[in-house]
Structure formats: C-alpha cells, structure tokens
Amino acid sequence: MPEFQVGDITLEIDEDGFIQEPDAWDEAVAKALAKTEGVDELTEEHWKLVNYLRDYYLEFGIAPMIRKLCKATGFKLKKVYELFPSGPAKGACKVAGLPKPTGCV
Amino acid sequence: MSCSCSFGDFSEGEGSIAQIKPEDQKPLPPPFDDLDEEPFFEQLSEEARNKYALLDDTIVVKIPVPATEEEEERLVNQFLSGFRKLLTAENNWTFLEPLMISLEHCAKCQTCSDACHIFEESGRHPLYRPSYRSEILRRIYFKYIKTGSTWVHGDIDLNWKTVTRLIELSYRCNLCRRCAQTCPIGVDNALLAREIRKIASQEMGIAPKELHEVGSVLQLKVGSSTGMTALVVKDNVEFIDEDTTERTGIEVETPWDKEGADILLIHNAGEIMAWPENPGAFALLFNAAGLSWTLSSDLAAYDGINYGVWYDDIQFARTALKHLEAAKRLKVKKIVVGECGHAHKAITVIADKIVTGDLNIPRESSMNILRDIVREGRIKFDKSRNDFPVTLHDPCNLVRLMGIVAPQREVIKAVVPEERFREMAPHGVDNYCCGGGSGFAIMSGLNFEHWRHRLPGRRKFRQILEAFQDEPMDIEHPKYVCAPCSNCKGQIRDIIRYYDAWETAGIYYGGLVELMVNAMEGVEPNYIDWEWR
Numbered sequence: 001m002p003e004f005q006v007g008d009i010t011l012e013i014d015e016d017g018f019i020q021e022p023d024a025w026d027e028a029v030a031k032a033l034a035k036t037e038g039v040d041e042l043t044e045e046h047w048k049l050v051n052y053l054r055d056y057y058l059e060f061g062i063a064p065m066i067r068k069l070c071k072a073t074g075f076k077l078k079k080v081y082e083l084f085p086s087g088p089a090k091g092a093c094k095v096a097g098l099p100k101p102t103g104c105v
Numbered sequence: 106m107s108c109s110c111s112f113g114d115f116s117e118g119e120g121s122i123a124q125i126k127p128e129d130q131k132p133l134p135p136p137f138d139d140l141d142e143e144p145f146f147e148q149l150s151e152e153a154r155n156k157y158a159l160l161d162d163t164i165v166v167k168i169p170v171p172a173t174e175e176e177e178e179r180l181v182n183q184f185l186s187g188f189r190k191l192l193t194a195e196n197n198w199t200f201l202e203p204l205m206i207s208l209e210h211c212a213k214c215q216t217c218s219d220a221c222h223i224f225e226e227s228g229r230h231p232l233y234r235p236s237y238r239s240e241i242l243r244r245i246y247f248k249y250i251k252t253g254s255t256w257v258h259g260d261i262d263l264n265w266k267t268v269t270r271l272i273e274l275s276y277r278c279n280l281c282r283r284c285a286q287t288c289p290i291g292v293d294n295a296l297l298a299r300e301i302r303k304i305a306s307q308e309m310g311i312a313p314k315e316l317h318e319v320g321s322v323l324q325l326k327v328g329s330s331t332g333m334t335a336l337v338v339k340d341n342v343e344f345i346d347e348d349t350t351e352r353t354g355i356e357v358e359t360p361w362d363k364e365g366a367d368i369l370l371i372h373n374a375g376e377i378m379a380w381p382e383n384p385g386a387f388a389l390l391f392n393a394a395g396l397s398w399t400l401s402s403d404l405a406a407y408d409g410i411n412y413g414v415w416y417d418d419i420q421f422a423r424t425a426l427k428h429l430e431a432a433k434r435l436k437v438k439k440i441v442v443g444e445c446g447h448a449h450k451a452i453t454v455i456a457d458k459i460v461t462g463d464l465n466i467p468r469e470s471s472m473n474i475l476r477d478i479v480r481e482g483r484i485k486f487d488k489s490r491n492d493f494p495v496t497l498h499d500p501c502n503l504v505r506l507m508g509i510v511a512p513q514r515e516v517i518k519a520v521v522p523e524e525r526f527r528e529m530a531p532h533g534v535d536n537y538c539c540g541g542g543s544g545f546a547i548m549s550g551l552n553f554e555h556w557r558h559r560l561p562g563r564r565k566f567r568q569i570l571e572a573f574q575d576e577p578m579d580i581e582h583p584k585y586v587c588a589p590c591s592n593c594k595g596q597i598r599d600i601i602r603y604y605d606a607w608e609t610a611g612i613y614y615g616g617l618v619e620l621m622v623n624a625m626e627g628v629e630p631n632y633i634d635w636e637w638r
Contacts, residue, residue, distance in 0.1 A: 002152075014550075015153075015550045016549065016550060060336075060337050060340075061332065061334075061337075062331065062332035062333060062337060063332075063378075065341050065344065065345075065378050065381055066379060067344075067348060067381050068341070068344055077637060078636065078637065081637065089379075101331070101332075101378070102315070102319040102320070102323060102330055102331060102332055102547075103319075103320070103324075103331035103332070103374060103375050103378070103410065103547070104330070104331075104374075104375030104376075104379075104410060104546070104547055104591045104592055104595055105331060105375045105379040105547075105595070
C-alpha cells in the first residue's frame with residue numbers, strides 16, 4: 001500500500017489517496033492531505049466543512065449525506081466544490097480523514 | 106492504435122498488449138469536437154505497471170504479478186478448477202444452459218462487434234471485440250477441458266498471463282448485452298464475461314474491491330454498501346422527509362416497517378446518500394397517490410443493490426434472499442424496485458431462478474407503478490413547469506433485459522411538454538449503456554475512471570450531445586438527461602464532470618420522479634434546483 005509522509009509520521013493511503021487509519025488524523029494531516037487536493041491553505045470555511053464531516057463520522061461511522069453537509073454548514077454545493085474542487089466525497093472527505101465513500105454514490 | 110493481441114501475444118506478450126491512441130477515436134459532437142482539447146487521459150504509474158498484471162491502458166481488478174512459479178501455477182490451476190465447476194449443474198444451475206450455448210457456438214461473423222460501444226469508441230481496437238474474450242475462453246474450454254483438437258478449435262496457451270489478462274478483460278465489458286441481442290445464433294458474450302468474473306471471485310477470491318469487499322460484503326455485514334446501518338438510514342430518511350416537506354410545501358412522511366402494506370419499496374441506498382431528492386420524490390408521489398407502502402429497516406433490505414449480479418452468484422443469492430425475507434416478514438403484497446437497473450435484474454429476473462414457495466413474492470418495476478399513477482389521474486401535473494429540453498437515457502436492465510420501454514415514456518409524456526422531449530438515437534431496447542454498467546460507475550482506482558470515460562462512457566456522452574444539438578450549448582440553457590437508474594446517474598454525472606459539460610453546455614441530469622414532482626400542481630415550483638451534484 002502506498003504511503004504518505006506528514007512530518008515524522010508515515011500514514012498508509014489507498015490508491016485514491018484516502019488515509020487508512022482515520023484515528024491517525026490531525027490538523028497537520030489535514031493540511032498535508034489538502035495539498036494533494038490542490039488546496040494550499042485551509043481557511044475558516046474549509047475547516048467548517050472538515051470539522052462537520054469529522055464530527056459526523058465519529059458519531060455515525062460513515063460520511064454524511066451531501067445535502068446534510070450543505071444544510072449544516074450553510075454552504076451551497078457550488079461553494080463546496082469551490083472549496084474542494086474534487087467535491088464533497090472525493091475531496092472534502094479525504095481531507096477530513098474519512099475512508100473513501102462506498103456503494104453507488 | 107497499438108496492438109499485439111494475437112492469441113499468442115495474449116499468453117506470451119510482455120506488459121500491456123494494447124494501447125488506445127486518442128487520435129484513433131472519433132471526435133465528439135460540438136462543442137467537444139476538438140480531439141486536441143479533450144481532457145487529459147491519465148496514464149498508469151510505473152509503480153502500478155510493475156505491481157499488477159497488465160492487459161491494456163488501465164487496471165481495475167489489480168491482480169498482483171505472481172512472485173514465484175508456485176503462484177503462477179496456482180493461478181492456472183484455480184482458474185481451471187473454477188471453470189470446471191461452472192460446467193456442472195450442481196455448481197452452476199442458474200446459468201449452465203446459456204453458458205454451454207455460448208461456449209460451444211460462435212459463427213465468427215463479428216456482428217457483435219458492430220453492436221459494442223466499447224469496441225466502436227476505442228477506434229475498433231481488436232482487444233475490445235466482444236468475441237475476442239469469448240474466443241479465448243472457448244479455446245481454453247476445448248483444449249484444456251474437452252481436450253479436443255486445437256486444429257479444429259484453435260490453440261491457446263494457458264499460463265498465468267492468460268488467466269490474469271482474461272480476468273482483467275472480463276472487466277472491459279459493461280455486461281449490457283447489446284451484442285447478445287444482435288447475435289444471429291444467440292451467443293451471449295456478456296454472459297461469458299460474467300462467467301469469467303465468477304470463476305475469479307467464487308474460486309480464486311479475486312474481485313474488484315468496490316464490488317466485493319466494500320460492496321456486497323459490506324452490505325451483508327452492516328446493511329448497505331454505503332455503510333449505512335439501520336440507525337443511520339432512518340436518520341437520513343427523516344432528514345429527507347423534512348427537507349422534501351420544506352422544499353415542496355407538502356408534508357412528507359416515509360413509512361418504515363409497516364406490516365401488511367401493499368408495497369415494499371426498495372431503493373438503491375446510493376440515492377439516499379447522494380441524490381436524496383429521488384427517495385424524497387418517491388415518498389411524496391406514493392403518499393399523494395394514496396398507495397399503501399413501506400420501507401424496511403431489516404439488514405440489507407433498505408439497500409436494493411445486489412452487486413453479485415456483476416460478478417458472483419453466491420453473493421447474489423445471499424443478498425436476494427435478504428430482500429425477499431424482509432418482504433415476507435412484512436407480509437407485503439409485492440416488492441417494488443426504485444430507480445436502479447441492476448436491482449431490477451437481481452430481484453425480478455435472476456431471483457426467479459432461486460426462489461420458491463412463500464419467498465416467491467411478486468416483484469415489479471417502479472416504472473409501472475409511476476405509469477399507473479399518471480394514468481389514474483390521482484395527481485395533477487402541469488407540464489409547463491418542465492419547460493426545458495429533456496432526453497431520456499434507457500438503463501439496459503430495464504429495456505433490453507426486461508422490455509420496460511413504454512412506461513417511463515408515458516410518464517414523460519404526462520410531465521414534459523411534447524416539443525421539449527427528444528429521444529436519443531438509438532433508444533429503447535436498442536439503447537447504448539451509460540458506460541457505467543456492471544459496476545464500472547463505482548470503480549475509480551488508479552486511472553480506471555479516465556479509461557471509463559474515454560471508452561465505455563463516450564458513446565452515451567456522444568448520444569446526449571447529439572440529442573441536444575438543436576439547442577444553444579451553454580449554461581444559460583439548462584438541459585435535463587433523465588436517467589432512472591442510480592448507477593447510470595453516477596456514470597452520467599461523472600462524464601459530465603470529466604468534460605465540464607454542465608458549465609460548458611448546460612447539461613444536467615437526474616431521475617424520473619424528480620421530473621414528476623417538478624411538474625406537480627400544488628407543489629412549490631423548482632423541485633429540480635439545477636445545482637450541480
């Protein structure tokens with residue numbers, strides 16, 4: 001499995017660049033993952049999204065519905081794509097350290 | 106085009122034996138007609154090339170290159186042992202008969218090739234002829250199982266390369282069965298592709314992760330391939346009810362586990378996660394039409410997906426039984442399948458071969474129910490609310506497999522102004538696959554997504570563009586591709602994004618029930634919000 005280096009930590013990632021141990025996630029990891037998504041700086045708005053995804057994941061064990069994410073953050077989907085160009089699932093979830101969404105989504 | 110895919114090369118060649126050159130592909134219609142402007146076609150990394158068995162420009166099954174001679178032999182022996190099992194009634198009673206017909210007969214007329222969108226869109230690359238894969242399997246059958254004369258049936262050397270390439274090649278087919286439809290003697294190349302996938306999964310433990318590990322296995326373990334447990338799905342559907350109520354001004358409540366309801370509605374759970382306006386619209390319509398219906402929160406019964414349909418009969422049967430047992434427990438009169446093509450194939454057609462007695466509960470397509478709602482006139486529609494160009498994509502499992510062609514058109518006729526609707530060419534039972542069929546839409550590892558858009562998805566994109574050629578191609582003129590199937594919707598979404606066709610040409614997509622609610626009288630306007638997702 002490919003690896004991903006953040007400071008002194010080495011994390012396993014899958015072939016789509018998602019980290020394999022969601023528990024190993026922290027702010028530094030998020031910043032590093034964001035760079036792989038072409039997001040050089042995480043603004044307050046980025047964090048609002050990432051923190052919501054993170055909290056939801058810790059409570060329910062999966063990613064939230066996209067519309068829930070929009071409602072909770074007050075961001076239109078267009079805005080989510082502006083923040084994370086590969087979108088809520090492939091971009092924002094990756095930066096928040098969630099596993100890649102599965103099923104027909 | 107670069108190709109060294111003689112049957113000898115298939116067994117002996119080094120690395121990729123076939124590469125697609127973009128300049129061999131036929132240009133798309135405007136405004137995407139400049140081949141040089143096509144999106145970047147990502148190539149496989151050196152690392153992936155060294156690690157996995159290679160066939161062509163992409164890798165999807167990801168079979169590691171064997172490290173020892175023992176591993177090489179094991180691949181060959183397991184393949185043969187799995188193949189032998191599929192040729193016996195006790196191990197393959199569901200598909201033995203069509204397997205034998207397709208194995209023993211082929212007139213080599215190549216009629217099937219002209220029917221295949223992947224072969225055509227590849228620039229007619231020999232590797233992607235539907236009959237090429239079948240011919241390799243057939244030669245293995247005659248030489249190694251029937252030990253017949255290679256002079257009569259053709260020679261092939263069965264080694265680890267043949268095995269791994271054949272398994273990869275079984276995932277270069279959408280299983281759309283357009284070739285089977287056109288074959289003058291009834292050979293089903295798609296069925297053979299799926300039988301190869303079955304050997305790989307059922308005997309060798311080889312299957313794409315998205316279909317198996319985080320697909321059917323996850324569904325049987327937690328209840329849904331999306332990872333939703335019963336608790337999460339109920340919470341999500343409650344949210345959808347509230348959201349739909351807010352957006353339409355009509356109180357929507359989804360019934361759960363209602364014993365004795367007429368209908369158990371089973372959605373593809375991907376709709377709930379990614380396209381909640383679809384299950385929201387179903388709930389609103391079914392309630393407004395006064396139908397007696399329910400969802401089930403039993404394990405796997407709130408997710409109509411059954412990925413076994415694409416690669417494994419055992420996983421298929423396990424999932425189908427879960428769906429039927431849930432229906433039996435609720436004592437419903439019938440199961441109705443939401444907008445999901447492969448779920449139709451699973452529960453209505455293939456399940457017919459495995460269920461007996463009181464598990465043989467009637468199953469029906471939602472297309473028919475929606476048509477009946479329109480016919481009975483219990484809901485009033487104002488077509489003028491759908492005043493935008495609409496085309497209809499036909500999911501293969503609805504049209505070619507089941508012959509469900511007219512119901513969705515009758516619905517469209519009732520909710521879309523006649524002059525706004527245009528058919529794709531061809532359509533109905535002669536349709537082309539969206540390019541996401543057989544699970545491709547949910548597979549994206551390495552560069553597979555690029556390959557999927559450049560080959561299988563290209564024909565559907567071409568058809569969509571052709572259907573809208575009489576319209577101004579810009580975002581100021583939004584156009585709707587109606588695709589009543591989750592898998593097709595996922596593929597059409599991805600290809601629109603790959604070509605940036607929403608921003609460039611105003612091409613948007615969605616299901617059928619969304620169009621219905623958008624036209625419903627008494628509902629707040631603009632249920633379709635044209636917000637990219």
